[in-house]
Amino acid sequence: MTIDRARLLLDRAPLVFLGAMTAAVGMASVLQSHQSPEALWAWVMVVLGVHLLRLAVSYRASQKGVLERAPQRWLFRLRLSVFAAGAVWAPIPLWLYPAAAPAQWFATLVLSAVAGAGMATLAMDTASAMLFILPFAVPVIARLVLADLPLLQMAGVLSAFYAIYLFSASWQMQKMFRELTLLRAQAAKQARVDHLTGLPNRVGLRLDLERALARSQRAGSVVAVGYIDLDDFKQVNDRHGHAAGDALLQQLAQRWRQELRASESIARLGGDEFVILIEDLDAEVRQAQIEAVAMRIHRAVEAPFAVTGTHAPARVGMTMGVACFPDHGETPDMLLRQADAAMYQSKQRKTTRAKWWQLSERSEPT
Numbered sequence: 232m233t234i235d236r237a238r239l240l241l242d243r244a245p246l247v248f249l250g251a252m253t254a255a256v257g258m259a260s261v262l263q264s265h266q267s268p269e270a271l272w273a274w275v276m277v278v279l280g281v282h283l284l285r286l287a288v289s290y291r292a293s294q295k296g297v298l299e300r301a302p303q304r305w306l307f308r309l310r311l312s313v314f315a316a317g318a319v320w321a322p323i324p325l326w327l328y329p330a331a332a333p334a335q336w337f338a339t340l341v342l343s344a345v346a347g348a349g350m351a352t353l354a355m356d357t358a359s360a361m362l363f364i365l366p367f368a369v370p371v372i373a374r375l376v377l378a379d380l381p382l383l384q385m386a387g388v389l390s391a392f393y394a395i396y397l398f399s400a401s402w403q404m405q406k407m408f409r410e411l412t413l414l415r416a417q418a419a420k421q422a423r424v425d426h427l428t429g430l431p432n433r434v435g436l437r438l439d440l441e442r443a444l445a446r447s448q449r450a451g452s453v454v455a456v457g458y459i460d461l462d463d464f465k466q467v468n469d470r471h472g473h474a475a476g477d478a479l480l481q482q483l484a485q486r487w488r489q490e491l492r493a494s495e496s497i498a499r500l501g502g503d504e505f506v507i508l509i510e511d512l513d514a515e516v517r518q519a520q521i522e523a524v525a526m527r528i529h530r531a532v533e534a535p536f537a538v539t540g541t542h543a544p545a546r547v548g549m550t551m552g553v554a555c556f557p558d559h560g561e562t563p564d565m566l567l568r569q570a571d572a573a574m575y576q577s578k579q580r581k582t583t584r585a586k587w588w589q590l591s592e593r594s595e596p597t
Contacts, residue, residue, distance in 0.1 A: 265329035317363035428484035436498035453512035458570035462548030486531035551588035
């Protein structure tokens with residue numbers, strides 16, 4: 232949610248800049264016959280400087296990975312820049328307000344338009360909308376309410392109701408934005424999860440693998456990818472039905488969750504094929520580390536599975552081929568291909584092999 236709000240402010244910065252400068256130049260052009268032109272154009276330059284600073288902050292936050300590393304801090308900075316963009320309008324009602332009633336109407340109209348435009352662009356974040364509008368809305372309303380002309384006093388009252396309406400609308404828009412953001416996050420999560428087992432699916436695996444390889448490159452560690460195929464799973468489906476097979480996969484996933492550590496994850500590619508991702512391995516002792524992980528995850532199939540609707544428990548085995556980054560490949564596709572090939576070789580020797588998994592025997596050219 233924090234990142235979404237920050238990105239919203241990032242996206243709006245150029246639009247707010249164009250709108251603010253157009254309104255400021257228009258305001259100064261009309262009011263220069265009622266106020267000091269030097270003061271008005273100096274104010275326009277302050278508006279320009281504040282918005283250029285805001286664009287600089289937005290540009291820095293939009294750089295790859297910057298916002299993600301400290302979203303709360305950048306949201307605060309972006310909101311502070313929004314406050315500054317609103318505060319530069321406060322001099323109009325405080326110091327540069329014209330004495331003539333027609334010019335006052337014009338100034339009030341422009342400030343109301345600025346408030347409405349600011350609300351339209353910032354409505355999804357009520358805090359930012361309030362920070363933008365309040366610095367100049369409060370003094371202009373006070374100026375109008377305290378005016379000598381009843382018509383201007385009425386305009387002040389109406390302006391107060393207008394501000395209240397804008398804040399109410401922003402609150403409702405923020406609620407809608409929050410709900411839509413949550414729905415989008417849920418949809419994105421569902422798109423990465425296998426609905427039967429609750430494990431990451433092929434899409435989730437690719438995302439996890441890409442991030443793991445990036446971390447490995449920075450840390451200089453090894454990442455292992457294990458391609459797992461269940462032995463005799465087809466017989467479970469043929470003998471007991473697909474519902475029994477699904478129940479077995481669900482139990483297997485639950486057992487794996489109990490065995491996995493923070494640096495390990497398992498994804499389901501489909502059917503009875505899975506991939507385990509192992510991070511933070513030491514190149515010098517990687518085979519021993521992989522062996523230790525393999526012993527843990529194999530415990531998941533050492534006990535039989537109680538399958539609903541069957542009299543006898545079901546049993547399956549496992550075959551796994553392992554490829555390591557960077558020796559056996561430098562991309563997710565290369566590693567999966569090498570691990571799959573190693574798994575297939577081990578599968579071919581199922582009756583004679585010494586252990587249920589094997590490491591890839593060759594490197595793939597990059």
